[in-house]
Amino acid sequence: MTETGPIRMLLAKVGLDGHDRGVKVVARALRDAGMDVIYSGLHRTPEEVVTAAVQEDVDVLGVSLLSGTQLTVFPRIFALLGQYGAGDMIVVAGGVMPDEDVAAIKAMGVRAVLLQDTPPETIVTTLRRLVAERGAR
Amino acid sequence: MSYIPSDTLAERAARGELQAVGRLISRAEAGVPEVRPTLAAIYRRTGAAHVIGITGVAGSGKSTLVAGLALRLRQAGDKVGIVAIDPSSPYSGGSILGDRIRMSELAADPGIFIRSMATRGALGGMARATLEAVDILDLAGFDAIIIETVGVGQDEVEIARASHTTIVVSAPGLGDGIQAIKAGTLEIADIHVVSKCDRSDADRTLMDLKQMLMLGHAAAASTDWQVPVIGVSAYSGEGIDALVTAITRHRAVALRSAAGQTRRLAIADFRLRKTAENLLAERFAAVAAEGAPPLARRLADRDADPYTLARELVANLLAWESKHE
Ligand code: B12
Ligand SMILES: Nc1nc2c(ncn2[C@@H]2O[C@H](COP(=O)(O)OP(=O)(O)O)[C@@H](O)[C@H]2O)c(=O)[nH]1
Ligand SMILES: [Mg+2]
Numbered sequence: 001m002t003e004t005g006p007i008r009m010l011l012a013k014v015g016l017d018g019h020d021r022g023v024k025v026v027a028r029a030l031r032d033a034g035m036d037v038i039y040s041g042l043h044r045t046p047e048e049v050v051t052a053a054v055q056e057d058v059d060v061l062g063v064s065l066l067s068g069t070q071l072t073v074f075p076r077i078f079a080l081l082g083q084y085g086a087g088d089m090i091v092v093a094g095g096v097m098p099d100e101d102v103a104a105i106k107a108m109g110v111r112a113v114l115l116q117d118t119p120p121e122t123i124v125t126t127l128r129r130l131v132a133e134r135g136a137r
Numbered sequence: 138m139s140y141i142p143s144d145t146l147a148e149r150a151a152r153g154e155l156q157a158v159g160r161l162i163s164r165a166e167a168g169v170p171e172v173r174p175t176l177a178a179i180y181r182r183t184g185a186a187h188v189i190g191i192t193g194v195a196g197s198g199k200s201t202l203v204a205g206l207a208l209r210l211r212q213a214g215d216k217v218g219i220v221a222i223d224p225s226s227p228y229s230g231g232s233i234l235g236d237r238i239r240m241s242e243l244a245a246d247p248g249i250f251i252r253s254m255a256t257r258g259a260l261g262g263m264a265r266a267t268l269e270a271v272d273i274l275d276l277a278g279f280d281a282i283i284i285e286t287v288g289v290g291q292d293e294v295e296i297a298r299a300s301h302t303t304i305v306v307s308a309p310g311l312g313d314g315i316q317a318i319k320a321g322t323l324e325i326a327d328i329h330v331v332s333k334c335d336r337s338d339a340d341r342t343l344m345d346l347k348q349m350l351m352l353g354h355a356a357a358a359s360t361d362w363q364v365p366v367i368g369v370s371a372y373s374g375e376g377i378d379a380l381v382t383a384i385t386r387h388r389a390v391a392l393r394s395a396a397g398q399t400r401r402l403a404i405a406d407f408r409l410r411k412t413a414e415n416l417l418a419e420r421f422a423a424v425a426a427e428g429a430p431p432l433a434r435r436l437a438d439r440d441a442d443p444y445t446l447a448r449e450l451v452a453n454l455l456a457w458e459s460k461h462e
Binding site: 008028044048052054055056057 | 140154155156159162163166168225226230231232233235237238241244245251252255
């Protein structure tokens with residue numbers, strides 16, 4: 001990534017979900033893999049998260065969800081990204097959710113869903129691959 | 138998705154489209170060659186914004202203060218841009234950019250634009266693309282632009298050459314707060330803030346600082362501007378109004394007075410040097426990447442001395458552009 005610099009990533013927690021252990025593990029792993037990581041903090045709204053992602057112009061918006069709200073959160077996030085003209089942003093998800101929800105959010109446009117027990121190296125390689133596939137922007 | 142030309146993005150940014158502002162800053166940060174002519178054209182269109190620098194050691198409360206300040210400026214009708222810089226890890230090159238999390242109450246207001254930046258090895262408290270980010274925000278119509286420096290070193294004096302108004306933050310209870318000021322940031326402050334004034338030990342820090350300033354001022358008294366010391370609590374909001382008043386007053390003085398003119402020239406001079414420095418650093422890397430230089434061989438063989446060869450190297454760096462661009 002020498003041409004374009006480190007991958008920029010926003011890690012976000014949305015709504016009342018207070019589980020932040022996983023997201024902090026991921027933040028450190030990504031930093032140690034050479035990425036620039038911004039963490040939203042807990043209890044953000046989709047509006048706040050998308051505004052931040054657009055201002056920071058991150059390569060990847062990653063949402064960590066352990067609260068079961070994925071089917072309402074992602075439609076909102078994609079709608080807002082569209083309003084900002086930021087449809088090229090890569091969106092990924094992590095946390096805990098049932099298989100049928102994984103399929104549903106992938107159909108909405110979530111590019112990767114990396115749930116509990118995913119080794120950090122897998123997360124790193126997945127993000128690198130997605131950004132490389134996207135190309136220059 | 139097709140690649141949108143930077144000139145197109147600049148027009149969109151000038152109309153206030155936030156996505157274009159964000160993307161242009163990314164391209165400036167990545168040093169994409171295609172964005173350079175656009176940045177050059179943007180510079181000519183800037184100069185309207187008031188640039189406020191905030192420095193002080195890590196943990197002194199800069200980010201929290203920036204949030205409080207931005208909110209107040211926003212209430213007064215300004216659009217506020219913020220560029221917040223954090224260090225890159227020297228081991229991985231990555232970073233966790235933590236300033237934004239302290240500004241979360243600003244999160245959904247489109248009139249406030251927050252951009253986090255990692256230093257990526259740059260020294261002096263700012264990142265290489267910080268000044269370009271300021272230009273882009275200026276183009277986009279942000280009236281006040283706040284730069285928050287890294288706050289690790291005691292040598293972050295460059296901020297005074299990048300901002301119209303420089304605020305130095307000292308906090309009670311850090312022990313080394315006053316120490317940092319002794320080591321060189323005392324002189325660069327247009328405004329001193331003692332943060333966390335809700336704490337009982339803040340009075341002591343205020344007194345120490347005022348005393349130190351009186352000693353300094355006996356030597357170098359300025360007639361245009363008396364550097365104020367303001368106690369602020371970002372938690373209770375105490376002192377924020379006084380700070381905004383001081384910033385507004387300083388801006389007026391800086392715009393009108395002879396000292397202000399000198400300052401503007403110094404800012405331009407710094408920008409020029411920094412840009413030249415970056416240019417040379419880039420060429421250096423590019424020339425080095427072209428393979429082991431024959432110059433080094435001549436040096437190793439004692440064919441010539443380092444001083445002569447260094448001149449030759451510099452000449453090569455300058456010639457490099459015409460060959461490659
Ligand atoms: C620890 C824990 C808690 C702790 C949280 C502490 C903290 N600060 O994080 C406490 C005790 C506070 C807690 C509370 C609750 N919890 Co709880 N909790 C757990 C538990 C046991 C482990 C979660 C954890 O930390 N895992 C370790 C980390 C490292 O894993 P992780 O978060 O999954 O992250 C990994 C991946 O998912 C991925 N990842 C995570 N985020 C992201 C983001 C991106 C972008 C990417 C790429 C990857 C990624 O990478 C990580 C490394 O592999 C889970 C059970 C489980 N099996 O997950 C329940 C669980 C999540 N909790 C649950 C519930 C119901 C609750 C409560 C509502 C309980 C209650 N009734 O009070 C409260 C709600 C609190 C709140 N406000 O949200 C349910 C959620 C059910 C659901 N989703 O429908 C679970 C699944 C338990 C269960 N089986 O019922 N909980
Ligand atoms: N008591 C008190 N603590 C504060 C205040 N402002 C910031 N802090 C705390 O000081 C710490 C560092 O704040 P931060 O804004 O991140 O400082 P920075 O590293 O200089 O940007 C945090 O724990 C804040 O909660 C304040 O006004 N009062
Ligand atoms: Mg900070």
